[in-house]
Amino acid sequence: MGDVLIFAEHQLGHFPKTTLTAIHAGLELAQKRGGKAIAVVASDAPDALAGDIAKYGVAKVIALTSPALKNYLADAHAQALANLVKAIGAEYVLATATAMGKDLMPRLAARMKAPMASDISSIGDDGTVIRPMYAGNAMATVEFEGPVKVISVRGTAFDAAKPGDAVAPIEKVNAEIDSASTRMEFVSFNQTKSDRPQLTEARIVVSGGRGLKSGENFKTVLEPLVDEMGAAMGASRAAVDAGFVPNDLQVGQTGKVVAPELYVAVGISGAIQHLAGMKDSKIIVAINKDEEAPIFNVADYGLVADLFKAVPEMAEEVKKAKAH
Amino acid sequence: MNALKILVPIKRVPDPATTIRVMSDGSGIATDNVKWVINPFDEIAIEEALRIKEKQQGEVVLVTIGQTTWQEQLRTGLAMGADRAILVKTDAPLDALAIAGILAKIAEGEKPDLIILGKQAIDDDSNQVPQMVAELLGWPQATFASKVEFADKKCTVVREVDGGLETIAFNLPGVISTDLRLNEPRYASLPGIMKARKKELKEVAADSLSVDLAPKLKIKTLAAPPKRQAGRKVASVQELVQVLHTEAKVI
Numbered sequence: 001m002g003d004v005l006i007f008a009e010h011q012l013g014h015f016p017k018t019t020l021t022a023i024h025a026g027l028e029l030a031q032k033r034g035g036k037a038i039a040v041v042a043s044d045a046p047d048a049l050a051g052d053i054a055k056y057g058v059a060k061v062i063a064l065t066s067p068a069l070k071n072y073l074a075d076a077h078a079q080a081l082a083n084l085v086k087a088i089g090a091e092y093v094l095a096t097a098t099a100m101g102k103d104l105m106p107r108l109a110a111r112m113k114a115p116m117a118s119d120i121s122s123i124g125d126d127g128t129v130i131r132p133m134y135a136g137n138a139m140a141t142v143e144f145e146g147p148v149k150v151i152s153v154r155g156t157a158f159d160a161a162k163p164g165d166a167v168a169p170i171e172k173v174n175a176e177i178d179s180a181s182t183r184m185e186f187v188s189f190n191q192t193k194s195d196r197p198q199l200t201e202a203r204i205v206v207s208g209g210r211g212l213k214s215g216e217n218f219k220t221v222l223e224p225l226v227d228e229m230g231a232a233m234g235a236s237r238a239a240v241d242a243g244f245v246p247n248d249l250q251v252g253q254t255g256k257v258v259a260p261e262l263y264v265a266v267g268i269s270g271a272i273q274h275l276a277g278m279k280d281s282k283i284i285v286a287i288n289k290d291e292e293a294p295i296f297n298v299a300d301y302g303l304v305a306d307l308f309k310a311v312p313e314m315a316e317e318v319k320k321a322k323a324h
Numbered sequence: 325m326n327a328l329k330i331l332v333p334i335k336r337v338p339d340p341a342t343t344i345r346v347m348s349d350g351s352g353i354a355t356d357n358v359k360w361v362i363n364p365f366d367e368i369a370i371e372e373a374l375r376i377k378e379k380q381q382g383e384v385v386l387v388t389i390g391q392t393t394w395q396e397q398l399r400t401g402l403a404m405g406a407d408r409a410i411l412v413k414t415d416a417p418l419d420a421l422a423i424a425g426i427l428a429k430i431a432e433g434e435k436p437d438l439i440i441l442g443k444q445a446i447d448d449d450s451n452q453v454p455q456m457v458a459e460l461l462g463w464p465q466a467t468f469a470s471k472v473e474f475a476d477k478k479c480t481v482v483r484e485v486d487g488g489l490e491t492i493a494f495n496l497p498g499v500i501s502t503d504l505r506l507n508e509p510r511y512a513s514l515p516g517i518m519k520a521r522k523k524e525l526k527e528v529a530a531d532s533l534s535v536d537l538a539p540k541l542k543i544k545t546l547a548a549p550p551k552r553q554a555g556r557k558v559a560s561v562q563e564l565v566q567v568l569h570t571e572a573k574v575i
């Protein structure tokens with residue numbers, strides 16, 4: 001009872017920071033429910049990854065393997081995990097609400113006829129969890145009924161687990177997958193190339209909105225500031241819809257949720273859907289020419305200015321400040 | 325090309341421009357000034373279904389699980405061009421698993437080639453129902469779709485995922501959930517609205533479907549989130565960088 005199986009998502013052979021967040025949340029949940037935290041690495045070749053994650057404080061790592069787990073596909077992964085959950089008798093299954101976590105966890109929950117709470121922001125002491133609804137305008141306390149519970153956690157709401165001296169035992173398990181019932185086929189992954197920090201991992205995020213007016217301006221006006229600050233770049237939905245920047249830079253209710261130490265919103269009005277993705281940032285700076293823009297209601301420091309003048313100036317000033 | 329029958333589940337939600345307020349007793353949100361609309365992702369789902377139908381024939385069937393008032397959103401979808409609609413009537417609050425159970429039951433009766441849903445309802449922000457329906461039916465799922473293509477019975481979908489775009493494929497039947505960039509939904513035209521009045525809208529009682537409706541995920545209370553205080557305006561870029569450097573110490 002109370003055991004937590006943590007899905008250790010990996011991408012291109014390594015663990016993103018969001019996986020360490022899942023580990024941290026899983027350890028907290030296991031402690032509160034009086035169970036053990038067990039991490040599972042699903043892959044056709046899980047050994048190296050399993051060895052890696054074994055240092056992060058979990059009681060055990062399961063290296064779940066099958067040739068059918070080579071590429072991530074929801075149907076095969078959900079089957080393999082559901083069979084594992086049954087075999088080990090875990091009460092909770094937990095992942096971070098990344099694109100993969102969002103895709104996989106509900107399918108797994110349905111397979112187990114288990115309730116699922118999405119994108120939770122905290123874990124209660126009494127078996128309840130708290131999750132945002134309505135673009136973060138309401139925080140719901142929810143409770144589960146049933147032997148198995150599925151949870152995805154909000155990456156910004158929990159710290160990342162840290163490696164320690166203890167190394168957990170690794171158990172290799174051959175995944176049970178009925179290939180006749182898996183019909184999804186992986187075709188390709190078109191990676192957005194970027195040398196910048198990941199949006200969900202960066203200490204500083206600089207985001208641009210419709211105010212930038214073109215993709216070209218993102219390059220020539222915003223990017224020099226982004227790079228001078230060593231920041232990740234983000235965007236509003238309007239900027240993404242207009243094709244200025246790739247889809248996966250969208251911050252907000254229906255994009256990525258970020259909470260860096262510093263968030264700089266440039267030419268972004270501050271619609272509720274955008275705020276939902278960044279309002280937990282430690283310090284928020286807004287640059288907007290409209291002093292009435294709602295973004296100023298959440299900004300710690302607001303600058304009313306034309307971004308085309310202010311942003312290049314800011315890049316210069318940051319350079320100077322760094323030299324001190 | 326094969327004619328395709330497409331089922332599109334839609335949900336009634338508050339207009340995204342509405343300011344949502346939690347009631348002081350924590351029992352729900354204040355709905356007095358709320359304008360109700362089709363969940364924006366579901367409008368994208370309807371649009372995609374209509375485009376597929378326009379290309380290769382078929383039928384677009386809407387379904388919603390909710391109260392009698394939700395007929396309004398079904399009529400709007402019919403006015404956009406869907407062929408007929410089903411209201412699965414219930415006044416009880418259902419969780420995602422129950423909604424998915426009902427949709428799977430409807431799909432077993434309707435036998436669509438494709439189910440297209442929104443990726444997320446903007447009220448509960450769950451992002452669960454499409455994946456659950458797919459699993460209950462044992463069908464493939466292509467969530468967060470930004471492009472959908474067909475070659476005969478094979479469906480290829482480009483998905484918005486972390487770090488780029490992923491392409492997956494499956495043979496029909498299957499489930500797709502829409503992301504924002506899939507298309508731009510049309511508005512209902514006046515002739516469309518006239519025609520919609522005559523289209524079939526069937527009512528089914530949710531508790532007649534022998535699906536387990538008891539919620540396993542229960543909302544105990546709602547609370548307003550902590551409010552962030554507005555800070556101050558700075559007069560210049562120099563001052564801004566100065567405070568970030570010395571006061572906030574982030575650069």
Ligand SMILES: Cc1cc2nc3c(=O)[nH]c(=O)nc-3n(C[C@H](O)[C@H](O)[C@H](O)COP(=O)(O)OP(=O)(O)OC[C@H]3O[C@@H](n4cnc5c(N)ncnc54)[C@H](O)[C@@H]3O)c2cc1C
Nearest residue numbers: 209210211236237238252253254255267268269274289307
């Ligand atoms: C279902 C749904 C989901 C959504 N999800 C998201 C989401 O996840 N993320 C998101 O961001 N949005 C989302 N939105 C969209 C959201 O409602 C807003 O439309 C969007 O955030 C607006 O983007 P923006 O601030 O860049 O553009 P606008 O609102 O047009 O604002 C542009 C701003 O730039 C300023 N500006 C213009 N020129 C200059 C200049 N020269 N110098 C300085 N300032 C300038 C203007 O004053 C203005 O404030 C969603 C909407 C819906 C319906």
Ligand SMILES: Nc1ncnc2c1ncn2[C@@H]1O[C@H](COP(=O)(O)O)[C@@H](O)[C@H]1O
Nearest residue numbers: 333334389441442444445450451452453
């Ligand atoms: N009550 C409902 N009736 C019909 N479809 C629904 C209902 N609730 C959710 N859906 C569908 O499931 C999608 C995802 O919803 P959710 O999992 O609640 O975020 C929505 O965009 C709809 O397409």
